[in-house]
Amino acid sequence: MKLFEYRAKQLMEKYGIPIPRGVLAKSPADISGAEYPVAVKAQVLVGGRGKAGGIKFASTTDEARARSKEILSMTIKGEKVKSVLLEERLDVKRELYLSFVMDRSSRSILMMASADGGVEIENVPHERISMVQVPPFGYSQFMGRILKSTFGLGDDQGKQADALARSLYSMFVAEDCELAEINPLVVTSSGKVIAADSKITINDDSLFRHPEFSEDIDDLTPLEQRAKEEDIAFVQLDGNIGVIANGAGLTMATLDILTLNGGKAGVFLDLGGTDDPRKVTKALALMKDARPAVIFLNIFGGITKCDTVASGVKDAVETVGIDIPIVARIRGVNDDIAREILKGIGIESSTDLIEAARKAVRAAVS
Amino acid sequence: MKLFEYRAKQLMEKYGIPIPRGVLAKSPADISGAEYPVAVKAQVLVGGRGKAGGIKFASTTDEARARSKEILSMTIKGEKVKSVLLEERLDVKRELYLSFVMDRSSRSILMMASADGGVEIENVPHERISMVQVPPFGYSQFMGRILKSTFGLGDDQGKQADALARSLYSMFVAEDCELAEINPLVVTSSGKVIAADSKITINDDSLFRHPEFSEDIDDLTPLEQRAKEEDIAFVQLDGNIGVIANGAGLTMATLDILTLNGGKAGVFLDLGGTDDPRKVTKALALMKDARPAVIFLNIFGGITKCDTVASGVKDAVETVGIDIPIVARIRGVNDDIAREILKGIGIESSTDLIEAARKAVRAAVS
């Protein structure tokens, strides 16, 4: 889960990382305590808020109140701004980049550092980024030396950067981060090294170790949030076909097949492996609320038996009341029983994936 | 360095390991605060104190004072008893064995556990000992399950053993131990798991991280202690030939050659790799105080140049005054210069190792 900037900074502060002094405000009335001149920053989880006008500056309380009001009324890339962070404006001498990130290829934590901060790291030339795989025994002194050299810092600021990186790494591990990014990492005119902007993503699978994040809100739609609570993999998309399949790969492949046949999925819903018809019923209830034009049910029965799914669908139709047409493709373990159950509630099912996909696409455009 | 039992127990207590209540006494007058019945235990670094009469029991203060007096006047295997530990007598139900030890073969820390405690682990049949290489990431829960199963404990005592082992491991790593042994690990009649006897050896090379041990005394002779302070590898042995060589392997080999030729070394002194004649001078001063019948100097010059050694010897003869005959074998870098220097102070040197060794043996018996 992504954290808002102010939450990320609270966490960093807890680990001793220097951050700008700031005040969080949910309304223009809340801004007391801010230090002037101040930066008013929209608290959103989408990227690119700066370009979208989500960061403004103010020298007085009146100005700050006005800017806060403006930003609090914005919606950035579909995300409503619910709070602003008012932070002291730093006297910036240099902007650097520092992050720790889970690295799939090397199966280790990667430290990334660049003297080119303040721009998106994707836009920094590869040879200008130092990448260091953190040894499994943790942060080691040599990493600080690499930082000092990458950033081109003197002894004092090199030490600050080293201490900051060590703390950031400690936080990354202790809080089960997937990403902990400081961009820009600022060197001020007075020689302080400060985390001016902060991005943190917490590993969802670790949340059992971090109940304190349960109150944080991820960048999920309300339906996605509901699905998460019910342990269903559910993603809202742009199209109008609601796809239910079992297994992430099969669900993705179903999306692709629909696309190849001229359709477009509006919901990705992976049932996973389940032997509980109630989970299927819940999935259909979610799907109903997502309002696709048609539901495409694609089941290859194995661990999840076809008749279990059919029973869940039947229950949903009978108790939840599914008012959206369902196209079904059923194969695998107990597919004959499943087809009978579905037939009983008026759903014809196919065994052929392409044929069924085409039928769903036709139903969606009609 | 080996720690006295009471020191080992202080350390264990610091890490939350249950130990018997006890009082350290350096004289029979110091025993107030002891809990009765009490065990009076000689604090020595040599093994086998129990068989030597170094552990006695008492039920009253008078008895304890008498037993303490007896033990404090003992010398066990050459080691004078300087203090006794008066410990509550545990109501022992079972005696177990638990240790962590540096394992050279597997290059890891080894956990050793056995249900057969109270005897030396060398005497326990191999198949009765559970050995677990601790993963590099540290103590993990499964090790507690192995302990429970090895010890044959129920849930409550299994949990105590697990917590105790976890603490012992933490101590092992944090204090740079080479050995941390609890034998016996006692289960009392009331169901408590307690470290009844404790042995700890601290890794000498780690002492720069643990200045607090600088006041502890190792099981070294006074001369060995002095050598340690001067960073010279020096071991006192039973014979009468004082061997000085450069390099541990060569010094050991020199001992072996003397033995094969009928002699016996009284001192092992390894100069190591040095380019400082003063270190050689200090080594000879030490050797003088060790009083061997003859000094056998065996140098194969490389990093340590032969002339450097010869200069140090010359300086020792002239300033310290070495009143013990020196037999020298000199080969390698600058051996010609070295032989000249030694000749100048009346020491004839050979290039042949065996010939020189025989000469030293003859000098020692004469």
Next chain:
Amino acid sequence: MAIMVDGSTKVIVQGITGHQGQFHAKSMREFGTKVVGGVTPGKGGGDVDGIPVFDTVKEAAEQTGANTTCIFVPARFARDAVFEAVNAGLGLVVVITEHIPFLDAMQFVSYAKLKGSTVIGPNCPGVTSPSFGKVGIMPSKMFAKGDVGVISRSGTLTYEIVNALSENGIGQTTCVGIGGDPIIGTNFVEALARFEEDSGTKRIVMVGEIGGTAEEEAADFIREHVTKPVYAYIAGRSAPPGKRMGHAGAIISRGRGTAESKIKALEGAGVSVAALPTDIPALVKKG
């Protein structure tokens, strides 16, 4: 022959007394796998369907000669379970459990590598060699003996494809479900290397998906080291960036991990990439 699971494979099931463990232990045995024991702390001395249960993997391994484990324990205990298996010297560790924190996975993958054990997964369906047995949860019925090696990040999609292969008379040496998590013990490259070495495997099918660069790395490896024909399908062409598509690892982030990039890399390495999963049998037949 086969890779990872063969005639010498002797399996224990960690978490055998749980619902899933019990069900799949039986299913593995029915498939012909030598399931020699199970482990559930506190349940040692009992049995599950005649399979002896032990308190620790150490005891199970010592007393049964097991060399392989299949792990069903809950995510929060998984790291310890893998540590225990690797510590006991088991050479193949199949981790079915999903939702394991990636830092835990990193640690047990490192430990396994250090000790020379192979980890499959986590969040995977396991390994099946139709001629020898299965370790994991793949449905038993869809396999046929043959000369195709299958490697897949996806479970059900693999079943779909393997089923189609078998129906088309194309059997398998071994099917390896490497798992859908970002941090996995055995990746495409490592599985490809095993199939390349295996004399019984003549052709390789790989099923990839969006997220990460494992398929791109596989393409590089294929170009350099794989002489056998490789066929691929990549799921997720129509997935949007920034969204996790069911698998923890299936996410296009920071412009990396798109299906296009993977397909391009594989095709560049001479791999035949199917547009639809159902096209795989025809591609393989065409050769």
Next chain:
Amino acid sequence: MAIMVDGSTKVIVQGITGHQGQFHAKSMREFGTKVVGGVTPGKGGGDVDGIPVFDTVKEAAEQTGANTTCIFVPARFARDAVFEAVNAGLGLVVVITEHIPFLDAMQFVSYAKLKGSTVIGPNCPGVTSPSFGKVGIMPSKMFAKGDVGVISRSGTLTYEIVNALSENGIGQTTCVGIGGDPIIGTNFVEALARFEEDSGTKRIVMVGEIGGTAEEEAADFIREHVTKPVYAYIAGRSAPPGKRMGHAGAIISRGRGTAESKIKALEGAGVSVAALPTDIPALVKKG
């Protein structure tokens, strides 16, 4: 040929601006070794006798193409120095430094193994291949080119023996000083395996000493895997138990690690064991 150090070896020296580092960098270069750089934090941009100095191993490796390092940094910084070298991808890491805490050594040996780097030492004189170069502190003059591989726990004793071999016309492919500490990166078994594989090496001399069971493990390995004749000398027959004989690893503890046990094991594996170090050349000549 040779093992570990050959024509492709390019060395950096960590701690090059120190007294020892500077001296031995020069000595290595004079021996014909390609010494391409040195590392001392804070001294980057300078040079030592014309050898460029870098602030980090990463920079040194990237800019010089180094694949080997020789470490002279003080004991308390050694773990980090090895981590840095392994992290930078150097394949051979020779650790001269002595008195390194064994827990530090355990960690860097594990890390190197995980990343596929070979560590020699700590507390060792290094590796010399007379035909190619030397990495470490062995005196240059005593070597001769030939077909004997030498493995030794001891420094000076090795010089004594190698010198005697050379004087008797018996040259060496490579001499490996594996170090006198209890925890070392490369042990007898690992070095024996390399010499067994090396076509240039026809005979192997091993110099052991009291402490640990590395020689006993070597004996088992020789019996099973080594086809070339092996000659050995074991120092410390006359050492008493419980005393560290100069090397941290040279101690008979708890009845284990005696010279007798080692000699018996080696003789049992068909190794000719010399009574005196000076007997080695005659033994090797006899064949």
